[in-house]
Amino acid sequence: MKVKPRERISPCSAVLLAAELGLVLTTMSLLCCAYPERVRRTLWQIGGENGWNSNPRLRVYFYANYEKPPDIPPIWSQRLSESNLAISVLAVVISMVRIVLAFLGSASSFSAVFNAFNDMLLSGFWMYSVAAQSSSDLTDPGHLSLRPWYLEKSCEILHESVVHHCVLAKACFAFSVLSLMLFLARSVYSVLKLAYWCGSRQMLDRGVAVILVHSRLKRGLEASHASPLFSIRSNHYDYDYDDDDDDGGEDVNSCDEHCSRTKNSVFWVWHNNDDESWGPPRGE
Template sequence: MSKFPEPLTTSPSRYLLIHNTLVIKNLLIMSQRLRGSIHRPDLSVVLLCIEAVVVFAALVLFGVAYPDRFRSRLWRNGGEQGWCSNPRMRIYFYANHEEPPEIPLIWSQRLTTSDMATAVLGATIFFARLTMAVLQYEARWTNLAYDAFLGVLWACSAAAQNEPDLSDPHHFSERPWYLTRSCDEAWPENRGWCMIAKWEYAWSIFAAFFYVARVVGTLSWSLYEKGRRDGFSTGCKALSLSECDPWTEECEIALYMDDA
C-alpha cells in the first residue's frame, strides 16, 4: 500500500494547500539566504581591511629600507663587534688581488630589492582585488591563486631574512645578529635601523600566515559548499513521492521538485 495518500490526486484543495505551504517555506528560505548574502560581504570587507594594513605597513617598512638605508650599516656594526663577517675585510682581498667571498644574501642589495618588489606586488594585487569587490565581481579562484602566490613570496622573504652569514670562517653567524641580540647592543645610531629590521622580519611572517590562512579558508569554504550541494542533490534523488508523508518538509520539497 502506498504511503502517499490517494486524496492528494483527487483533492485539488489539499494539493493546493501543500503547494502553497511549500512556496511559503521556500520564500522563507530565500529570505534567509538573502540575509546571509547581505552579511557575507562583511567578511570580505574585514579581509580587505586587514590586507590593507598588511600591504601598506609592508610598503612603509621596506620602503624606508630601500635602496640601502640600513643593511650595510648593520653589517658593518655586526662585523666590528665580531658578530658576523666584517665588510671592511674585503679591502684586503682587493689589495692582494684576490677574489673576495660572495656577499651574504642577508646583507645584499638583492634581498632589499626583492622584499620591496614583493611589497609593491602585494599592493598591486590589493588594488585589483578592491576593484573587483567594488564591482561586485566574485573571482574566488583568481583570489585563491593570488593568495597562494603572495603566501609563497612572503614565506621566501622571511626565510631569506633569516639566512646565515658564513662568509667569514672565524665569525660564523647562523642567523642575523639583530634577530638574536637586543638592539640596545647595537651602536646608538643603528638602534632604530635594528628595530626596523626586526619588524620587517616579523611582518613578513605575519603576511605569509595571513595569505596562507586565506587560502585555507577559501578551500575549506568551497569544500563545505560542495558537500552541502552534493548532500542536497543526493537527498532529492533518493526521495520519492510514494515513500513519504505528504505533511513532512522532505515530501513537500519532493512534491515541489516534481511539480516543477
C-alpha cells in the same frame, strides 16, 4: 531577461579586507624605508665590528692580495631589499584588486579562482622573503652567523646613531612574518572555498562524465562494424545518433532540450552486434 542582483559584501568581509590592506601597506612602507643600500651595509658593518658575522671592511685585503673576495651573503645584499619590496608591492596591488572585485560584486566562480591562486602565490613569495631575511652568513669561518644578529640581540646595546637601523630591520621581519601568516591562512580558506564551490556544482562529476563520453564516442566511431553506431537513452526516450529512423527513436537534434532537462538521467549506449556498452553516468 532578468539581471541577477549584485551581492553585497558582508561587514565581516569588509573589515577583513581593510585589515589586509592595512597590513600590506604597512609592510610595504617599512620595506621602502629599508630599501636604501646603506641600511643593509650598516647592519653588516655593525655585526662585523662586534664579531657577530663577517666584516665587510676586511674584503679590501682580498683586493690588495689580488684574490677574489667571497660572495656577498644574501642577507646583506641589495637584491634581498629589492625582492622584499617587490613582493610587498605585489601584495598591495592584489589586495586592492580584491577589494574592487568584492565591492563590484564579481562572479563567485572568478572570485574563488582569483583568490585561491593569488593567496597561494603570495604565500610562496612571503615564505621566500622570511627565509631570506633570516638566512645565515657563513663567509667568514671565524665568525659564523646562522641568523642575523639583529634577530637575536637587543637594539639597546647599540649606539644611538644606529639604533633605528636595528629597529627597522626587526620591524620589517616581524611584519613579513605577519603577512606570511595572513596569506597562509587565506590560502587554506580560499582553497577550501573553491573546493566547496566546485563540489556544490558537481564540476568533478561532470568533468569525468564528459571524459568518459568522449572516450567511448571515439571507440564507437572506430568500430566500423557496429550498426547502428550508438544511441542516447534516458529514463523515457531513446535518441538515435544515426540518420535512419528504423528503430523509431527521436532525432538526436532534439536531445539538447531533453538533456538539459533530465541532466544526469541521460546516458550513452553503443550497439555492437548483440552487446550493449553503457556509458556514464552510472548508478541510475
